[in-house]
Amino acid sequence: MATVAEPTEAALVARVTELTEQAEALPDPHARQLADELAAAIVQLYGEGLERIVAALDAGGVAALAGDELVANLLLIHGLHPVPLETRVQAALDGVRPYLASHDGDVELLGLVDGIASLRLQGSCKGCGASRTTLELAIERALEEAAPDLRGLDVEGVAPAPPRREEDLGGDVEWVALDGAADLARGAIAAAAGLLVANVAGTLLAYHDACAACAAPLTDGVLLGGRLTCATCGATFDLPRAGRCVADGELQLRPVPLLRNGGPVRVALVR
Incomplete structure (x- = not known):
């Protein structure tokens, strides 16, 4: 007899969403009310x-339960998560700091009141062109994963939205897992999902795989001390400083938000 694969967490969530939408679309108001009451019960x-x-477990057992993403979400729904909200928010910000640091920036948690986190972007990140993207994609995604019960954000130091590139218009952002990226050795570069991924002193950084000077792929380049040299034209880019060209400050690689919060490495791609 063939073995039936268990549905994944994503498939279960998608199924619940699908059934909820179908119930909300029922033409009979009494049927919709009955479906709502059944789901609530x-x-x-x-x-x-x-x-x-949870009451029957010791602290270690509860913590082990919370380590499972699906179970953690269920605990959050019922107000049973053992890790305080502020602790989870701080951990999420710590996880996104490597991406902010690639723009010479940082983020500070000023406080947490009534479920709303007050943040401040620091350093030159708040004035660089990617500051809004960093906020909307990297920080929000990290907080969404670690603290879905957070009610909102109040952020200081956000620069006005920069003009977007023509090729970025009209697409939806999708977070894509990069298989094997977590195992990339220090000082190594690799191609993944059409991107260049580099491990600079233990920090993973992602860029579109195209030289800003000649548009050639960069995966054949040489990475030394955080600086990547294009094998085609010889242009050198400082990866920890947002991919700026060393010789020509007007040239810059296109960074991609990357998250590494204990789970799979993910990048934000515009579809």
Whole structure:
């Protein structure tokens, strides 16, 4: 007998979303109300069960449960997550700092009041062209993963939205996992999902794989001390400084937001 594969977490979430939309589209208002009451009763039932499970476990057992992303989301729904919200927010910001540092920037948590986090972008990142992208993509994605119960953000130091490149218009942002990127050795570069991924002193950075001087692929280049030299034209780019060209400050590689929060390495791509 063939083995039936268990549905993935993403497939389960998609199925719940699909069924919810179908229930909301029911033409009979009594049927919609019945579906809502049934869903609420099931959530309450499982919430009561989870509460009893958590109460029966020691601190180590609860922490182990929270380490599973699916279980952690269920604990959050029922207000049972063992890690305080502020701790999870701070951990998420720590995870996104390598990307901010590639723009000579940083982010500071000023406070957390009524579920709203007050942040401040620091350094030259707040004045660089990628500051809004960094905020909307990297920071928000990191917080979405670690603290989906966060109610909102209040951010200081965000530069006005820069003009977008023509090729970036009209697309939706998709976060794509990069298989094997987490195992990239220090000082190494690799091609993944049409991007150049580099490990600079233990920090992973991602750029569009095209030289800003000659448009040739950069994966055949040489990376030394954070500086990548194009094998085709010899132009050198400082990867930790947002891919700026060493000889010509007007030339710059196109950085891509990258997150590495203990799970798979992900990058934000415009589709």
